[in-house]
Every structure is written in C-alpha cells, then in structure tokens.
Amino acid sequence: MKVHNLNNPHLRMRVSTQGACLLGLEDDKGRPLLRDIDPEAPWQPGQSALFPMLPLANRVAGNRFELWGEDYSLPESERDPDFFLHGDGWLQPWQPVALTDSSMTLQLTSQNGPFHYLAEIDYRLQGSSLVARLGLTHLGEVPCLYGAGFHPFFWRDEQTRIRFLASGVWQEGPDHLPTNWSSALAPNLDFRQWRRPQGWLNHCYGGWRGQAEIEHPARRQGLQISSDGGFLMLYQPDEGSGFVCLEPQSHAANAHHLAGHPGLRLLDRGDRMSLGMTLSLQRAQAAQ
Numbered sequence: 217m218k219v220h221n222l223n224n225p226h227l228r229m230r231v232s233t234q235g236a237c238l239l240g241l242e243d244d245k246g247r248p249l250l251r252d253i254d255p256e257a258p259w260q261p262g263q264s265a266l267f268p269m270l271p272l273a274n275r276v277a278g279n280r281f282e283l284w285g286e287d288y289s290l291p292e293s294e295r296d297p298d299f300f301l302h303g304d305g306w307l308q309p310w311q312p313v314a315l316t317d318s319s320m321t322l323q324l325t326s327q328n329g330p331f332h333y334l335a336e337i338d339y340r341l342q343g344s345s346l347v348a349r350l351g352l353t354h355l356g357e358v359p360c361l362y363g364a365g366f367h368p369f370f371w372r373d374e375q376t377r378i379r380f381l382a383s384g385v386w387q388e389g390p391d392h393l394p395t396n397w398s399s400a401l402a403p404n405l406d407f408r409q410w411r412r413p414q415g416w417l418n419h420c421y422g423g424w425r426g427q428a429e430i431e432h433p434a435r436r437q438g439l440q441i442s443s444d445g446g447f448l449m450l451y452q453p454d455e456g457s458g459f460v461c462l463e464p465q466s467h468a469a470n471a472h473h474l475a476g477h478p479g480l481r482l483l484d485r486g487d488r489m490s491l492g493m494t495l496s497l498q499r500a501q502a503a504q
Contacts (some may be wrong), residue, residue, distance in 0.1 A: 217309065218359070224318045226344040226497065227228070230255060235263035235306040236322045236337045241346060241498060249439060251369035251459045262295060266368040267306040268350050272333045272480075273365030274420070274449065274469040275299040281472035283361060291329040292457050300389065302367065304328050305335055318342075324422040327357075332356035342495040351490040354483035361472060361480045364491045365445065365465035372460045375433050377410045380462070382448060383423025386469060394420050394469045407450075413460050417452040420457075420469040428462050438498040445491055447479055466491045485500045 217234040228238040232255070239253040250265035261267050263406035279290045279299050289465070290300035294307060310322035319340035327331055334353045339346065350364050370376075377413025385405055386394030404414060410431065424446055443464035451461035481489040 219481055220315065220320055221278065221313070222316075222318050222320060222339070224341040224343070224453070226399040227341045227346060229324075229341065229346065230445070231320050232264070233310050233312060233322065234312045235261040235267050235308065236262050236265040236324070237306065238339070240265050241495070243437070246493075247435065247437075247469075248371045249495070250371060251499075253320070255414070260295075264369070266366065267302075268335075269302040269365035269463075269465070270305040270335055270350065270352055270363075271333055271360075272300070272303045272363045272472075273367075273463070275301060275391075275393055275492075276472045277391075277421065277470050278473075288330045294321065300329070302330075302365075303365055307366075310335075310337070311467055314338075322451060325406055326353075330356070330358075330360050331362070332360075332396050333340045333362070346495045347467045347492070348494070349490060349492040351488060352483070353488045354485060357485060359484045359500055360438070361477060362483050362489055363465065363467040363471065364489065365449070366443070366491070366493045367461060367463050368441075368495070369459040369461055370430050370439065371432075372413075372430070372458065373434065374433065374455070375389055375412070376430065376460065377412045377433070377460065378407055378428065379410050380407050380428035380448060382421035384421070386420045386422070388418040392418060397422065399497075411500050413450070413452050414455060416454060417450050417451075417460075418448050420465075421448045421450065422446070426464075430462065431498075436499060440494075440496045440498055442494045442496070443492060445479075464491070464493050 241250040286428035314321040384399035389395035445464040447465040
C-alpha cells in the first residue's frame with residue numbers, strides 16, 4: 217500500500233492504493249472536509265475518508281440474485297459475514313496508471329463470483345472541487361448486472377446540516393436491507409429544507425436530482441455534492457460519530473431484487489458503465 221499526497225491552491229487530499237480509498241480531503245486552511253485518517257496508524261477501508269463501491273453498492277438480500285432464471289450466489293466478504301457488502305473494489309489493491317501533483321488514476325482487474333471486470337477511478341482537484349469518476353468494463357463471457365457508488369464520510373459537528381431533493385425513500389429494515397418504497401417522507405427523513413441529521417440513519421433515496429448540500433455554519437463553509445447517479449444513500453450511525461455519509465449510487469439498495477433492477481446496468485463483454493461525483497467548496501450562511 218502506498219499513500220499519495222495531492223494538492224492544489226484550494227484543496228489537498230491523500231489517496232491510498234489500498235481500495236483506491238481517500239484518507240483525507242482538506243481545504244487550504246487544513247480543515248477536514250471528509251473524515252481524517254492517520255495513514256501511519258493501522259486502518260481498514262471502512263475507516264477511510266472515502267471508498268468506491270463496485271461492482272455493486274450496499275447489500276443484496278440473501279447474498280444472491282436471479283437473472284434469466286439462473287441463480288447467482290455472491291462472493292463472501294471479509295468485512296461482512298452475510299453480504300458481499302459494497303462489492304470487492306474497496307478491499308483490493310489498485311495500480312496507479314497516471315499521477316500529477318493534483319490528480320491520480322488507478323486501475324483494478326477483478327474476477328470474483330459472477331463478476332469479471334476492469335475498473336478505473338480518476339481523482340482530480342480542479343479549483344475548489346474534487347472531481348471523481350469511476351468506470352467499469354465487463355470482461356466476462358456471460359452478461360452480468362453491475363452497479364457502482366461512492367461512499368464519502370463527510371466531516372460534521374453539532375451544527376452541520378444537509379439538504380437535497382428526492383422523490384421518495386426506501387427505509388432501512390431488518391439486516392440493514394430496505395423496506396417498501398414510500399414517497400411520503402417522515403419529518404426526520406425530509407431534507408428538502410436544511411435539517412440537521414439526527415440519530416441512526418441508513419436509508420436509500422430514489423428520484424434524487426443529483427445534487428446535495430452539506431453546510432457547516434460555524435465555519436461559514438459548505439460542500440455541494442453533484443453526481444450523475446439517480447440514488448442517494450444517507451448513513452449516520454449517530455450524531456456523535458463526527459461524520460455523515462451522503463453516498464451517490466448508480467442503483468437502488470437491493471436493486472437486484474426489485475422490479476426492473478432500478479439503476480443496475482446489464483453489461484455484455486466489453487460494455488462499460490461509469491459514475492461521476494464532484495465535491496465543491498461553497499460559502500455557507502451564518503448559523504441561524
């Protein structure tokens with residue numbers, strides 16, 4: 217594993233070849249925008265500041281899915297006893313293929329269960345933004361369903377609030393799997409207006425318009441999250457965790473078992489899919 221330090225006049229970040237994880241993203245004053253990790257101390261990918269999710273995001277019920285009447289078992293995961301949690305890309309070493317002072321591209325080839333793919337992720341600092349793009353190319357002889365996502369851990373304090381638009385939500389049920397879709401948003405799950413995330417949250421939003429905002433009033437600073445993904449996972453274990461996750465995904469949680477496989481891509485050999493995300497610094501309003 218090697219950690220690369222990248223920077224420009226506005227931002228600096230640390231990229232690890234392990235899992236293509238970020239171990240930190242800071243502004244020009246050294247204030248963390250994502251959860252900060254000490255690369256000199258032992259760490260696991262799930263403790264990073266950001267990791268990619270591929271060839272699927274979240275969990276699949278029963279750790280299996282059916283396609284054209286064929287039953288596919290998903291691989292076991294070293295990080296979860298029951299699920300191929302967030303796939304395997306975040307758990308493998310990646311190879312750098314391009315590097316500058318402010319950008320890095322890494323690649324991974326993986327063959328695991330029904331998945332055989334080439335992945336490429338590109339991180340680049342452009343002005344006051346981090347621009348990331350993840351691409352997947354299917355290498356297998358048999359077509360397969362693919363998905364992807366980004367799992368950032370945004371720094372937060374007691375005043376941090378978030379805002380985004382979505383048409384509905386699958387709330388978390390047993391085994392962290394989603395329940396039925398609902399377009400009625402309970403007050404604690406409605407972030408159409410600024411709201412502080414409270415308590416345990418682990419829900420998948422659909423009909424997401426591709427933008428979310430996180431604001432730190434005490435800093436007079438915020439971040440805008442933009443993505444071409446149509447689904448957003450909101451995760452926070454508790455308010456004292458020091459982070460909140462707003463995770464752009466290409467597909468719904470457990471989409472392998474939902475009608476129409478919402479957001480999943482059926483790739484034949486040589487087919488490619490991609491997912492992008494941009495994190496942009498913004499000025500925030502004063503605390504109200």
